[in-house]
Amino acid sequence: MHEKLTKSFSINGKSESTLKNYSRCLAHLALHYKKSPEHLDKEAIDDYLFHCKNQHNTPSDSFFKHTIYGLRAIYKLLGMDGQKVQLPEIKRQNDLPVVMSLEEVKKLINAPKYLKHRLIIATLYGCGLRSYELCALKLSNELLEVPYFIHL
Known part of the structure; x- marks a missing residue:
């Protein structure tokens, strides 16, 4: 079954990571x-999905979804059109992110004792960088615009 799924994904141009996720869940x-x-x-199948959904040490909602998508993929591949697996609605939190006020940003940037640490926080926040992106910065990288609050 895994070999057929691998061939199908390769032929249809689906990603290797999707194949790995589906295969792991299956x-x-x-x-x-x-x-x-x-x-x-x-x-x-329903008992297993119930088990996944209600177990405390169960993987994430992604694991649950990938299990269902994986089942759909193998049913389609094997011509088992009678087997239908419905993806139940997965509630997502739709709260808006909390945006810090200018005063809070100033406090955050000025909290560290050393200038180097303040610059790190200001660059992360002002440029919207992830930590690994900050680590990859080199002196030769040009900053098109210095965030306005570095001067705070």
Whole structure:
């Protein structure tokens, strides 16, 4: 089954990471029942999904979704059109992010004792960089615009 899925993904131009995620989730399912997912009935699949959703030490919602997407992929690949797996609605938090006020930004930047640390925080915040992007900066990199609050 994995070989067929790999060939299908390669032919259809799907990503290697998607294949790995689907395969990993399907392997968990197969290990749970000690049989290949295409040999499981709808009740067994539903029980497994219920188990995934309600277990405290279960992986994330992504794991749950990838399990369902993986099942859909193998059912389609194996011509098992009668087997349908519905993806239940996964609630997402739709709260807006909290934006710091100018005063809070000043406090954040001025909190460290050393200028070097203040510049690091100001660059991260002002340029919207991730920590690994900051680590990759070199003196030869040109900053098109210095964030306005570095001068605060």
